[in-house]
Amino acid sequence: MGGEDVAAFEVNVSCPNLEHGGLAIGTSPQRVAEVVTGIRKFTNRPLFVKLTPTVSSIGEIAKAAEDAGAKAVTVSNSFSGLAVNIFKRTSVLGSGAGGYTGPAVKPLALKLVRDAVQAVSIPVIGCGGITTAEDVAEFMIAGATAVQIGTATFTRPTAMSEIIADLEPLCHRLNVSKISDLIGTLDTPIPSRGLS
Secondary structure, three states, X not given: OOOOOOOOEEEEOOOOOOOOOXXXXXXXXXXXXXXXXXXXOOOOOOEEEEOOOOOOOHHHHHHHHHHOOOOXXXXXXXXXXXXXXXXXXXXXXXXXXXXXXXXXXXXXXXXXXXXXXXXXXXXXXXXXXXXXXXXXXXXXXXXXXXXXXXXXXXHOOOHHHHHHHHHHHHHHHOOOOOHHHHOOOOOOOOOOOOOO
């Protein structure tokens, strides 16, 4: 690797764009465990496992990754979707289907993050439809300890720097000293600010 210092590896067991069963790996707790165990033999670096949203129990898959040695799970990858060219009556995507993500999946991803957090003791990295600092706060409140931002940068290359810049003012508005104070606070009473 040219001497680069790698802090961790993210193992994607959930890519909906791959042929030959790319998605199927992430839907089986046993297969996820096998992948993590197999990779663990080749590195001592922390392994993060990116999970698919298309499972009956994200918690079960997250727990299998944790038990096999994952140090964090990323919840979640894109949803399998279809786009149609109405004039050609064909799929817009080369393989017939592919990953659907962006703001429309955020409520679904938030629920999956909460479910994963309840199942594991390792950190959960939230992703799916994050475009603003407020979105980051929602994922943290649901239990994510970190987030990933992807699709927002496709149309707004400065999205990440803008979101980071907006976090401090948002913390002031939410009456917290740092964004991590929000982690796992869903349904937690908000401290009173008192009367001014």
